[in-house]
Amino acid sequence: xxxxxxxxxxxxxxxxxxxxxxxxxxxxxxxxxxxxxxxxxxxxxxxxxxxxxxxxxxxxxxxxxxxxxxxxxxxxxxxxxxxxxxxxxxxxxxxxxxxxxxxxxxxxxxxxxxxxxxxxxxxxxxxxxxxxxxxxxxxxxxxxxxxxxxxxxxxxxxxxxxxxxxxxxxxxxxxxxxxxxxxxxxxxxxxxxxxxxxxxxxxxxxxxxxxxxxxxxxxxxxxxxxxxxxxxxxxxxxxxxxxxxxxxxxxxxxxxxxxxxxxxxxxxxxxxxxxxxxxxxxxxxxxxxxxxxxxxxxxxxxxxxxxxxxxxxxxxxxxxxxxxxxxxxxxxxxxxxxxxxxxxxxxxxxxxxxxxxxxxxxxxxxxxxxxxxxxxxxxxxxxxxxxxxxxxxxxxxxxxxxxxxxxxxxxxxxxxxxxxxxxxxxxxxxxxxxxxxxxxxxxxxxxxxxxxxxxxxxxxxxxxxxxxxxxxxxxxx
Amino acid sequence: xxxxxxxxxxxxxxxxxxxxxxxxxxxxxxxxxxxxxxxxxxxxxxxxxxxxxxxxxxxxxxxxxxxxxxxxxxxxxxxxxxxxxxxxxxxxxxxxxxxxxxxxxxxxxxxxxxxxxxxxxxxxxxxxxxxxxxxxxxxxxxxxxxxxxxxxxxxxxxxxxxxxxxxxxxxxxxxxxxxxxxxxxxxxxxxxxxxxxxxxxxxxxxxxxxxxxxxxxxxxxxxxxxxxxxxxxxx
Numbered sequence: 001x002x003x004x005x006x007x008x009x010x011x012x013x014x015x016x017x018x019x020x021x022x023x024x025x026x027x028x029x030x031x032x033x034x035x036x037x038x039x040x041x042x043x044x045x046x047x048x049x050x051x052x053x054x055x056x057x058x059x060x061x062x063x064x065x066x067x068x069x070x071x072x073x074x075x076x077x078x079x080x081x082x083x084x085x086x087x088x089x090x091x092x093x094x095x096x097x098x099x100x101x102x103x104x105x106x107x108x109x110x111x112x113x114x115x116x117x118x119x120x121x122x123x124x125x126x127x128x129x130x131x132x133x134x135x136x137x138x139x140x141x142x143x144x145x146x147x148x149x150x151x152x153x154x155x156x157x158x159x160x161x162x163x164x165x166x167x168x169x170x171x172x173x174x175x176x177x178x179x180x181x182x183x184x185x186x187x188x189x190x191x192x193x194x195x196x197x198x199x200x201x202x203x204x205x206x207x208x209x210x211x212x213x214x215x216x217x218x219x220x221x222x223x224x225x226x227x228x229x230x231x232x233x234x235x236x237x238x239x240x241x242x243x244x245x246x247x248x249x250x251x252x253x254x255x256x257x258x259x260x261x262x263x264x265x266x267x268x269x270x271x272x273x274x275x276x277x278x279x280x281x282x283x284x285x286x287x288x289x290x291x292x293x294x295x296x297x298x299x300x301x302x303x304x305x306x307x308x309x310x311x312x313x314x315x316x317x318x319x320x321x322x323x324x325x326x327x328x329x330x331x332x333x334x335x336x337x338x339x340x341x342x343x344x345x346x347x348x349x350x351x352x353x354x355x356x357x358x359x360x361x362x363x364x365x366x367x368x369x370x371x372x373x374x375x376x377x378x379x380x381x382x383x384x385x386x387x388x389x390x391x392x393x394x395x396x397x398x399x400x401x402x403x404x405x406x407x408x409x410x411x412x413x414x415x416x417x418x419x420x421x422x423x424x425x426x427x428x429x430x431x432x433x434x435x436x437x438x439x440x441x442x443x444x445x446x447x448x449x450x451x452x453x454x455x456x457x458x459x460x461x462x463x464x465x466x467x468x469x470x471x472x473x474x475x476x477x
Numbered sequence: 478x479x480x481x482x483x484x485x486x487x488x489x490x491x492x493x494x495x496x497x498x499x500x501x502x503x504x505x506x507x508x509x510x511x512x513x514x515x516x517x518x519x520x521x522x523x524x525x526x527x528x529x530x531x532x533x534x535x536x537x538x539x540x541x542x543x544x545x546x547x548x549x550x551x552x553x554x555x556x557x558x559x560x561x562x563x564x565x566x567x568x569x570x571x572x573x574x575x576x577x578x579x580x581x582x583x584x585x586x587x588x589x590x591x592x593x594x595x596x597x598x599x600x601x602x603x604x605x606x607x608x609x610x611x612x613x614x615x616x617x618x619x620x621x622x623x624x625x626x627x628x629x630x631x632x633x634x635x636x637x638x639x640x641x642x643x644x645x646x647x648x649x650x651x652x653x654x655x656x657x658x659x660x661x662x663x664x665x666x667x668x669x670x671x672x673x674x675x676x677x678x679x680x681x682x683x684x685x686x687x688x689x690x691x692x693x694x695x696x697x698x699x700x701x702x703x704x705x706x707x708x709x710x711x712x
Contacts, residue, residue: 004577008563015565155561159618162525162555163579163625166547472527 001165005173006180009147013177019143023181026131026139030189033128037086038196044097048078051098052430060426067405068328070425074102075398077391077431079109082378083208087193087215088129090379099388101395101431103328103402106282106339108275109388128189129373132219133366134255136185137226140178141247144227147174148235149243152474167235167467175224175231175463182223190216210438215376221452222369228459235470254366262367266356270349278342285338303330317416324418325407332399339392350381358447365455368448375441375448382444386436394431401428478502479524479629479660484533486519486684493519494684496533501660503628506651508675508692509664512708516684517664518558521633524662525555538628538660551579554627554659558634560618564607568592568617571606575621583624595620595650596643611638619647623654630654632663636670648674668704672697680707 013019055076062070079097096109148171151157160170190212197204229250234243273281307326308314316323354371361367374380410420442449479501486494494516501507509517522528523535526546535542538552562571572588583591592602596616606614615638622630632651636644644667651674655661665671671678672692678700680688687707692700 001578004574008574011565012563151561155557155559156563158525158527158555158557159561159575159621160578161527162550162553163575163621164547164551165578473522 001169002172002176005165005169006176009174009177010180013143013181022139022143023185026136027185027188029135030128030131030185031192033126033131034086034189034192034196037089037127038193038200041081041086042200044081048080048097051076052078056430059428062425066420067402067409067423068103068325070423071103071328071399071402071406074100076100077394079387079391080433082383082435083197083202084193084211084215084377085379086196087127087189087212088373088377088379089125089127090129090374090377091381091384092379093125095384099391099395101391101398103332103399104335106335106343106392106395108279109391128193129215129219129370129377132186132189133222133369133373136182136223137255137366138251140182140223140226141230141251142244143181144174144178144230145234145244145247146240147178147231148470149237149240152235152471153240157472161472167470167472168463171231171235171463171467171470175227178227178231179220179224182227183220186216186220186223207435207438211376211378211441214438214441215373218369218372218376218449218452221456222365225365225452225455225459228456228463232459232462232466235467238471239474254364258360258364259367259370262357262360262364266353269356270352272346272349272353278346282338282342285342286335299330299334300327303327315416317412320412322407322410322418322420325403325405328406329400329403332396332403336396343388343392347385350385354381358445358451361448361451362454365452368451368455371448372445372452375445376438378436378441380441380445382440383436386440387433390433391431398428478536478538479507479631479662480534480536481520481523482534482536484520484523484530484535486516486523486528486530492684494523494530497681497684497686498533499662499679499686501629501662503658503660504655505677506655506661506663506675508671508678509662509681510666510668510671510678510704511664511681515681517681518633519684520681521555521631521662521664524629524631525553526550552628554622554625554630554654556615556618556622556630556632556635558637559611560614560621562606562614562617565605567603567605568597568609568613568620569602571617572620572624576624579625581624588620588624591620591624592617595623596639596646612640612643615639616643619650623650628659630659630661632661632665634665635663636665636667644670645673668701669697672700680704682707 059075062073065073077099079099081092085092093113096112098111099109100107148157151160157170161167193212194204230247233246234240237243237246304316304323304327307319307321307323308316311319311321313319357367358371361371371380375382405423406420409423410418413419479499481497481499483496483498484494485492485496497516497520499507499520509520511517519528523530524537524542526542526549529543537549540549540552542549563574566574569585569588569592572592573585576583576588589599589602593599597613597620601609601613606617609617615635619635630651635651636647639647648670651661651663655676663671663675672695675692678690678692679686680690680703688703690700690703695703
């Protein structure tokens with residue numbers, strides 16, 4: 001029965017040229033956004049590779065600098081784009097793509113797309129994730145708002161019910177037809193993404209396939225919720241006009257107003273310190289000690305004494321190592337602790353802000369869909385924080401190697417001065433980003449996944465058991 | 478059998494039906510006459526289970542419509558005043574679809590015969606109904622309702638929009654359905670058709686049954702006179 005009604009609804013949709021045109025427009029927009037995303041990703045990749053090559057050449061050309069000097073000379077690490085960022089750019093356009101790594105300082109990522117005065121600032125992101133979660137629901141609401149109310153107004157609903165068709169079957173048939181359209185859009189998007197990726201020679205790993213599948217599934221579930229609620233509202237309210245008004249207001253509240261209020265509320269509840277304050281506090285802690293009672297000079301004297309004792313000598317000039325290198329490494333390690341504390345606090349604040357959004361997602365499935373979309377695309381705050389951590393770990397390893405070289409690659413001369421060896425810095429490895437597995441995304445985004453499932457059950461439940469108060473007859477008696 | 482027992486229904490403060498009791502036996506055609514707003518369509522909607530009564534009971538072929546609406550509808554054929562169909566389908570495809578929804582498997586040639594029997598021109602059978610006049614759509618609706626071979630048939634102003642010839646054919650068809658054992662209730666304004674096809678006629682006004690008439694014992698003019706007299710006394 002439901003299949004027959006579904007097929008008839010699809011024929012009805014097919015016969016409506018305006019609706020078909022809207023679906024075709026949405027499909028074209030989705031594929032276009034994927035292609036644009038792939039092009040920008042390709043362009044970013046080319047730019048990143050060129051910058052990396054220049055950095056490598058500069059690094060290899062270093063001559064006559066001590067290891068400590070090289071630590072100050074520094075290098076750059078570049079954030080690679082997530083393969084699925086073509087589908088949902090998430091927070092990535094607003095976060096830095098380049099980190100300058102150097103001794104003593106943990107620099108924040110810089111060179112964001114938004115900071116480079118791209119069209120992003122004026123128009124916002126144009127990607128499939130945004131289109132699927134923002135525009136396609138609106139299209140579905142505009143298409144389905146009269147799906148039942150129109151049949152009630154024309155009298156078709158009465159003819160169907162009189163033939164023995166249950167309201168539940170009618171509502172499911174219509175809902176599944178509109179969901180089928182949504183699946184067509186999501187499916188076409190996924191296929192186009194795979195094709196574009198294959199044409200550009202990008203590898204399609206199991207993790208990417210899983211992420212792509214989950215990306216499509218989460219959007220499909222969200223669109224199912226939109227369709228079920230749209231059809232139910234169309235059935236429940238008195239006329240098509242009221243249904244359209246309710247759905248439009250609903251879309252506005254859930255997709256525009258509530259997300260912004262939630263973001264603002266979470267920022268007020270858990271305020272994030274500015275980058276300047278963050279850096280000032282780190283510098284202060286590094287200088288004075290984390291507890292404020294352990295100034296840098298005192299720490300240096302303690303380390304100096306420990307090294308002298310370790311090597312059983314009384315004077316620095318008798319040490320078989322360069323104390324400067326050891327002191328700098330100890331200072332680095334202390335600075336690393338400071339960074340861990342401050343970055344940890346900052347990350348915790350962001351996590352709490354996201355927690356607020358995740359809690360509100362149980363009221364607003366749009367927030368759940370957005371969170372999952374970004375997470376499966378590998379472009380949310382959690383994934384971005386991983387880049388910052390990996391960049392910092394690379395910096396620590398690099399500076400430790402350089403400080404070790406500064407401490408040990410050389411000999412103590414008779415006059416007590418330390419003579420450094422010439423070092424081939426080209427042997428030091430480049431930064432390699434280790435992408436997070438899909439488990440990482442799921443581990444952080446399970447509340448949104450749960451919210452989406454609860455919403456699916458709720459909206460399906462409305463159709464399944466909430467048909468009792470649906471009017472079959474319109475205004476006429 | 479079609480039966481309502483002391484059925485009342487109101488819309489807000491407006492009382493549409495007041496303790497209306499009707500019975501239509503198998504093989505009988507009952508005409509429901511009354512002015513606009515008398516409660517005819519409300520009665521039809523209650524019988525089809527589209528509305529729930531405030532009080533009283535509604536029974537189709539022994540099945541309580543409120544308690545078992547799906548079962549009651551399976552025994553019911555319904556023809557509205559304006560038959561709504563899928564405009565992008567042909568008459569044949571509409572009949573095919575609605576019949577299959579009712580769980581019927583009717584061969585195509587039999588469906589074609591049914592449509593012609595209901596007054597549709599053979600050349601119109603495969604035409605999209607979006608090109609049909611109201612009367613043509615009405616004929617397809619009659620074919621859909623009667624193809625169920627239901628134990629009860631309810632018609633809400635079925636002749637509305639039909640030409641005199643088609644209207645006469647409808648009267649004959651209704652009579653045939655009743656003769657085959659179905660109980661038929663027909664709400665109408667058309668006194669002439671009521672006399673032509675009904676075994677009994679009841680006049681409702683203000684949601685109440687005001688008079689029951691045996692049309693066979695009266696001429697059409699007498700029936701009209703009685704009807705108008707009731708309307709005047711009620712207004």
